[in-house]
Amino acid sequence: MTAAPRMHPEPHLIDRLPAVRGRLTADAPLANVTWFRVGGPAEAMFKPADAADLGDFLAGCPTDVPVTVIGVASNLLVRDGGVPGVVIRLGRAFxxxxxxxxxxxxxxxxxxxxxxxxxxxxxxxxxxxxxxxxxxxxxxxxxxxxxxxxxxxxxxxxxxxxxxxxxxxxxxxxxxxxxxxxxxxxxxxxxxxxxxxxxxxxxxxIGRRMHEIATSRAESQPVKARTGGSTFANPPGEKAWALIDRAGCRGLTIGGAQVSEKHCNFLLNLGTATADDLESLGEEVRRRVYETSGIELRWEIRRIGVPASSSTLSPLRSQGNRP
The missing domain is CATH 3.30.465.10 (Uridine Diphospho-n-acetylenolpyruvylglucosamine Reductase; domain 3)
Known part of the structure; x- marks a missing residue:
């Protein structure tokens, strides 16, 4: 399939990309595919027709073009400035x-x-x-x-x-x-x-065990909220949620983002959050946990893209873009 129709008065990244059998889209919205429902667009998105199409695309993609892969975006935070380069999303062929x-x-x-x-x-x-x-x-x-x-x-x-x-x-x-x-x-x-x-x-x-798991999740986690799942990895010998709770962060809010009161290792989009709100809240949680316990929480949620120009993220950012 050829690239989706578009109107670009200036050259666009998509013009540098190889021909594909799948679908290439310029300036593809990402907020609607993430569980948080926030974030800017992908400079280009590629949905390969199959593994061979993906391999051919990678072989022909200029090496200076960043490539990022996303799944169902359940444990992903896309920053408000969007994602430079190509975002690859695997579909029905996979x-x-x-x-x-x-x-x-x-x-x-x-x-x-x-x-x-x-x-x-x-x-x-x-x-x-x-x-x-x-x-x-x-x-x-x-x-x-x-x-x-x-x-x-x-x-x-x-x-x-x-x-x-x-x-x-x-x-x-x-x-x-x-x-x-x-x-x-x-x-x-x-x-x-x-x-x-x-x-x-x-x-x-097997069915009974799966039912037990589903029941446990529904009782202990905000499964119906706009969330990104477990936010921080458990430090050795510790539970992230307990450290967050002891630091007084349960229910903490920044903008439209909140630490879940049901399970405080989950961040929530209350409906008006930006990616910056959510990441700033996560960094504030990390700061408070470090101050109270001396433990630096490691992001489990994957964070990609660039912040909006108005970003007010705190300086505790030693881990960069990766969890």
Whole structure:
């Protein structure tokens, strides 16, 4: 498919990008795809037709053009100034889930919940925890997503990723280098699929465990709010929410952003928040926690793009754009 029709009196980044079979869009809004519902546009967005289209695009994309990949944007904060370069969003060609014995092969854009459902239907136990992670398999690979006592590193067998030049790599579990909320795979590689392994289980038992997880989430987390999920990683031996609570941040508000009173490791868009409000609130939480405990919280939410020119972010910013 050719690039979407547009009107640009001046040259635009999209004019420098290679021809694709998928869809290229200039100045693509991002706020409507993020769970926070905030943020500026992507300079260009690419939705590849399939893995081959993605590989060809990466091979032909100028090396000076920044490339950023997003999934369903459940754990993502897009800054108000937007995202320079190309934002790649994997779509329907990357959502397939197939079962072979006790192994499941899932595209990187497959929802974690859908993978858990497929495992349940096939009588594969051990993947129930995925139903408690509101994201995609690609995101879970990137940050070793985990919940309810398990992490992706417990079940992943292998993965496939494309590097910045479009070359495909088959990665073993050891190659992934998974640790707490971290993978050693280069940041500019794009996951396209993964193989996960469970063990034989009873359909009813698996279903009951998934129901328990869903109930626990609804009771303890603001699952129906405009939020980005868990904001900060748990420091060694500590719980981020407890540190935030002890620092007096439960319910703290900046602009239209608030620390959830239900679970204070969640930030909320009350309806009028900007990305700057949310990030400023997160930095204020980090400052207060550091003052009260000496512990510097590490962002778990991924933050991308550039702030608006009116940004008033506090100076405690040692971690840059990455979580």
């Amino acid at each position: 959502v397939d889930v197939s079962v072979n014995g006790c192994e499941i092969t899932a595209g990187a854009a497959a929802l974690d919940l859908n993978v858990a459902n497929a495992a349940r239907d096939a009588g594969i136990a051990g993947l129930e925890f995925l139903s408690g992670i509101p994201g995609t398999i690609g995101g879970a690979l990137r940050m070793n997503g985990g919940a309810y006592g398990r992490e992706l590193s417990d079940v992943v067998v292998s993965a496939t990723a494309l590097d910045r030049s479009g070359l495909s790599h088959a990665l073993s579990r050891d190659d992934l280098g998974l640790s707490y909320r971290h993978s050693n795979v280069p940041e500019d590689w794009i996951f396209t699929s993964a193989v996960l392994r469970g063990h034989p289980g009873d359909h009813a038992d």
